[in-house]
Amino acid sequence: MMKENLSPAQIEAKKRARNLLMRRIISHSYLWLLIVLLYAPILLIIIFSFSRSKVLGNWTGFTFDLYQNLFTGYDRVAQVQVNPDMYASLWYTFLIAIIAASIATLLGTLAAIGIYNMRQRSRKAIQLLNSVPMINPDILTGISLFLLFVFLGISRGLTTVIIAHVVFCTPYVVLSVMPRLTKMNPNIYEAALDLGATPFQALRKVMMPELWPGMLSGFILSITLSIDDFGVTFFTKGSSGINTLSTYIYADASRGGLTPELRPLFSLIFLTILVLLIIINWRAARQAKKMTK
Amino acid sequence: MKKLHFLFGSRRTWAWPYVLFLVLFVVLPLLLIFVYAFTTPSGEFTIKNFVQFFETSEAVNTFIYSIAIALLTTVVCLLLGYPAAYIMASAEMKTPAVMAMLFILPMWINFLLRTLATVELFNIFGLPLGEGALIYGMCYDFLPFMIYPIYNTLQKMDRSLIEAAHDLGANKKQVFFKVILPLSKPGIYSGIIMVFMPTVSTFAISELLTHNKITLFGSLIQRAFGEGGLQMWNYGAALSLIMLIIIGLTSFFGNQDEQEAQSVI
DSSP states (O other), X not given: OHHHHSOHHXXXXXXXXXXXXXXXXXXXXXXXXXXXXXXXXXHHHHHGGGBOOSSTTOOXXXXXXXXXXXXXXXXXXXXXXXXXXXXXXXXHHHHHHHHHHHHHHHHHHHHHHHHHTSOHHHHHHHHHHHHHHHHSOHHXXXXXXXXXXXXXXXXXXXXXXXXXXHHHHHHHHHHHHHHHHHHSOTHHHHHHHHTTOOHHHIIIIIIHHHHHHHHHHHHHHHHHHHHHOOHHHHHHSTTSOOOOHHHHHHHHHHHTOOOTTHHHHHHHHHHHHHHHHHHHHHHHHHHHHHHHO | OHHHHHXXXXXXXXXXXXXXXXXXXXXXXXXXXHHHHTBOTTSOBOSHHHHHHHHOHHHHHHHHHHHHHHHHHHHHHHHHHHHHHHHHHSTTOSOHHHHHHHHHGGGGSOHHHHHHHHHHHHHHTTOOOSHHHHHHHHHHHHHHHHHHHHHHHHHHSOHHHHHHHHHTTOOHHHHIIIIIHHHTHHHHHHHHHHXXXXXXXXXXXXXXXXXXXXXXXHHHHXXXXXXXXXXXXXXXXXXXXXXXXXXXXXXHHHHHHHHHHHHHO
C-alpha cells in the first residue's frame, strides 16, 4: 500500500540505492575473494606451525612443539637437533640486509645529491644507468656479477653477496631521496657554507634533516628487497656455505623435505610485521585526526 | 687543500663514488655476459654458443614456451588486478590504505615458502601440479605487483575529469573507456613490466610448482651455470644475452608507451 504512494522519482531513487548496494557487495566480495586466495597459503603455514607433521596438509594433532624446537634448537621428542644451518641462514639474512641497506643508503643519498646538482645531460645518463639494476631480473644481475667475480678472481662469499645486494638496493635509495631534494630549498646548503660551515657540517646539519624521510624509506625498502632476494644471492654466494633464508629454503626443498621449524619461524615473522603495520597505521590515523581537530 | 675543498665544494662530485660503483658492478658485468657469450672456454671468438641454442630444438621450444607462459601470466594478472585496483581506488572504498596494505603484507613471507605452501594447497585439494599450477602460482606471486601501480595511478587521477565527462553527457561505459582507462595507462604499463620481467626470467618458482616437470628458460640458464661446469658457462652467457635482449626490448617499448601515455595527459 505504501508503495503506491511513492512518486516515480522516489521509486527511481530507491532502485538506484539498491543498485549501488548490490554493486558494493559484488565489488567488495571480489576483493575479499582475492585476499582469501592470497592468504590461503600463509594460513596453511600458520595452522601447520601447530602440528609436528613432516609435510604441510597432514595434520597430526595440535602442539606447540615446533615453537619450542625453534627456540631451544633441539627437538626433544625426536631427540635430534634442529638444523643449525637454518639459524645460520636467519642470521645471515639479517646481517646481509642491514649491512647492504646501510651502504646503499649512504651511497645512494650522496649519489642523489650529486646527480641533482648535475647538468641535464649527465644527469639523464646516470639516471638511465641507475635504472638498469632495477629493470634487470635477479637472474641476470646474479649471473653477470657471478661472471665478474670469476673474471676478477674474487672468491665468492659474504662480501660478494653484500656487494650484489648493494647493487640492486642503491637505485631505490636514489629514487626515494630524489623527490626530497626537489622539494628542498637549494640555497640553504650554500647559505650554510657562506656562514662558515664545512661541507660535512652543512650536509649533516642542514641537508640531512630535510632528506631524512627519503633516506629512511630507501633504507626500509632496501631491507625488504634484500631479505626477499633469492636469485642474486644464489649466484653470488658461491660454495662458501653461506645461505640466506631464501637459498636455504630452496636447497631444502630441492632435497625434498622442508625443515618443519620454518613454519613457526615465518608465522612469527608474519605476526611481527602485521603488528608493526597495525601500529604504524593506527598512529598515522591518530595523527591525521589530531590535524583535523 | 684548496683542491680538496674544490672537490667537496661542488656537490656534483658526490655522485662519483656511485658512478664508479655502477661502472664496476653493473656495466662491466653486463659486458662480461657479451664477452662470454661470444667466446669459447679458451677465450677465442665464436658464435658457436648461439648456433648451439638455435640447433637445440628443446632449448628454442623452452624459450618460446617461457615467453608464452609469461605473457599469459601477465594477461591474467592484468584481468584480475585491474578491477581490484579500480575498486580500491573508487570513492566507495572507505579504507583503501588498509586494503592496499592487505595486498602487500603477504610479500613479507618468503616467496619460496609461499610457493611451497601453494603446492601443498594443490596437493590437499587433489589438483595436479602442471601448467595450471604454474600459472596459478606465478599469478599468485606477482598479482600485487600489478595491483599496486594501477591503484596508484587511479588514486592520483584528477576526479574532476570524470565528473566533467559525465556532465558533458558521457555514459558510464564511455567514461571508463575514454577517460579512466587511458589515464591509467602509465600504471598498466608499469604493472605489465613488473609482472612480465620476473615471470619470463624465473627459475625457482617453476621448479617448485611443477616438481621440475616443466622447465622454463630461467632454469635452462641456471643449469648451464650450475650443473654444466666450466664448459657450459659460455653457452649460459649466450642464453643470458638472449634474455637480456628480451628484457631490453620490453623495457624499451614499455618506456616508449609510457612516455606516450604521459604526453596524452
